[in-house]
Amino acid sequence: MEFPSQLQYSSEHEWVRQGDGATVRVGITEFATESMGDVxxxxLPTVGSPVTAGDSCGELESTKSVSDIYSPVTGLVSAVNDAVASAPEVINASPYDEGWLFEVELGEDSGLDKLMDADAYAAVAGE
Incomplete structure (x- = not known):
């Protein structure tokens, strides 16, 4: 199972990719997609809506269950991946690239410092 080293991870199985400036991209991990089954x-959250680290901000429905999406950071949603809304199977096919979920413009006390690196997340995921 892959956990890219350039990403940060939450205990709820979301990942964060830091971009330029104060915006990050969020998705779910390969571990989460394998646990859920086919999405x-x-x-997804609405562009412009506030999200708080650790709080539910959307949900994914799979062939096995319905699971909450938890924001790993605090800020304002600045973009959503429309491709995921129209073709959710891309989440399973490419969880770290084309299957990203939303972007957040970070606020003060964003929660980035509470996220794990790939090695720590691999331990949580039992890998």
């Missing part, structure tokens, strides 16, 4: 529906 068939994605309810």
């Amino acid at each position: 068939v529906y994605a309810s």
Whole structure:
């Protein structure tokens, strides 16, 4: 199972990729996609809505269950991946690239410092 080293991870199985400036991209990990099964529906947060680290901000429906999406950081949603809304199977096919979920413009006390590196997350995921 892959956990890219350039990403940071939450204990709820979301990943964060830092971009330029104060915006980050968020998705779910390969571990999460394998646990859930095939994702068939994605309810993503609305652009402009505030998100708080650790709070639910959407949900993913799979062939096995419905799972909350937890924001790993605090800020304002600045973009959502429309491709995921129309073709949620891309989350399973490419969880770290084309299957990203949303972007967040970080606020003060964003929670980035509470996220794990790849090695720490691998231990949590039992890998």
